[in-house]
Amino acid sequence: MTAEPGQKVVEISHVTVRYGAFTALHDVSLDVTQGEYLGIIGPNGGGKTTLLRSILGLVPISGGSISICGKAPGKTGMLVGYVPQFANIDRSFPVTVREVVLTGRLTRSRLPFHRYSGADRAAADAALQEVGIGELASRQISGLSGGEFQRMLVARALAENPKILLLDEPTASVDAKSRRQIYDLLGELNRKMTILLVTHDMMAVSSRVHRLACLNGGLVYHGEPELDRNTVDALYGCPVDLIAHGVPHRVLKTHGEDR
Numbered sequence: 001m002t003a004e005p006g007q008k009v010v011e012i013s014h015v016t017v018r019y020g021a022f023t024a025l026h027d028v029s030l031d032v033t034q035g036e037y038l039g040i041i042g043p044n045g046g047g048k049t050t051l052l053r054s055i056l057g058l059v060p061i062s063g064g065s066i067s068i069c070g071k072a073p074g075k076t077g078m079l080v081g082y083v084p085q086f087a088n089i090d091r092s093f094p095v096t097v098r099e100v101v102l103t104g105r106l107t108r109s110r111l112p113f114h115r116y117s118g119a120d121r122a123a124a125d126a127a128l129q130e131v132g133i134g135e136l137a138s139r140q141i142s143g144l145s146g147g148e149f150q151r152m153l154v155a156r157a158l159a160e161n162p163k164i165l166l167l168d169e170p171t172a173s174v175d176a177k178s179r180r181q182i183y184d185l186l187g188e189l190n191r192k193m194t195i196l197l198v199t200h201d202m203m204a205v206s207s208r209v210h211r212l213a214c215l216n217g218g219l220v221y222h223g224e225p226e227l228d229r230n231t232v233d234a235l236y237g238c239p240v241d242l243i244a245h246g247v248p249h250r251v252l253k254t255h256g257e258d259r
């Protein structure tokens with residue numbers, strides 16, 4: 001892919017996603033440009049994961065269209081890397097960090113009995129270096145901290161050298177120090193790839209991303225990473241703390257449950 005800065009790399013137009021009779025996303029339109037760092041926030045069940053999975057072609061859309069560098073979801077080859085919300089990996093399983101990252105080299109055409117090549121191993125080790133845990137390549141995953149485990153998952157997503165990286169709550173279960181390290185890493189990665197980050201960490205994300213998209217079934221807001229009270233009310237239906245551009249503001253009153 002040779003997209004120029006400012007060129008649209010993800011084009012989401014009037015997208016609706018239904019699970020049976022339930023509409024998870026309704027008429028969402030959103031463009032992401034080359035080199036952008038987009039934060040996607042919203043309440044539980046707001047459709048954030050559904051949006052990422054529909055970009056990946058893992059969830060069929062019921063209406064509208066999605067284009068990734070002119071390609072349909074699921075037909076993008078190595079273009080898009082994904083760090084899922086719930087990695088389906090048993091942490092007690094006897095497997096090394098490198099072996100997990102190597103699975104990022106598996107594509108549909110290489111499944112199911114692919115023998116990893118030297119190039120595969122070199123790519124996995126380079127990805128581990130990139131996320132700062134190269135020295136842990138031979139360690140069993142049961143011996144990783146929460147932050148190291150998350151970085152291993154980022155390395156797995158980087159193993160095919162994607163140009164667009166989708167992450168679903170990569171900081172959900174880590175401590176403050178690891179969270180900062182992951183945000184620093186994403187800032188570095190953003191120098192060479194477009195990033196779409198789903199998070200509930202509104203405080204941190206608004207000071208890091210270029211733009212925010214707020215989802216609550218529909219797209220409530222898309223724009224600069226400062227939010228006003230009306231937007232937050234529309235999004236969450238209750239007061240929350242915000243940070244805008246690193247400056248803390250207690251922008252809203254006490255949560256309704258406290259009254």
Ligand SMILES: Nc1ncnc2c1ncn2[C@@H]1O[C@H](COP(=O)(O)OP(=O)(O)OP(=O)(O)O)[C@@H](O)[C@H]1O
Pocket residue numbers: 019022024042043044045046047048049050051
């Ligand atoms: N496979 C599915 N079948 C039926 N309903 C689903 C399915 N996946 C998601 N949903 C529903 O769609 C809605 C949106 O879910 P989604 O996981 O996209 O939200 P989210 O914003 O990522 O939530 P969270 O912040 O809790 O992770 C939810 O009401 C969820 O129950």
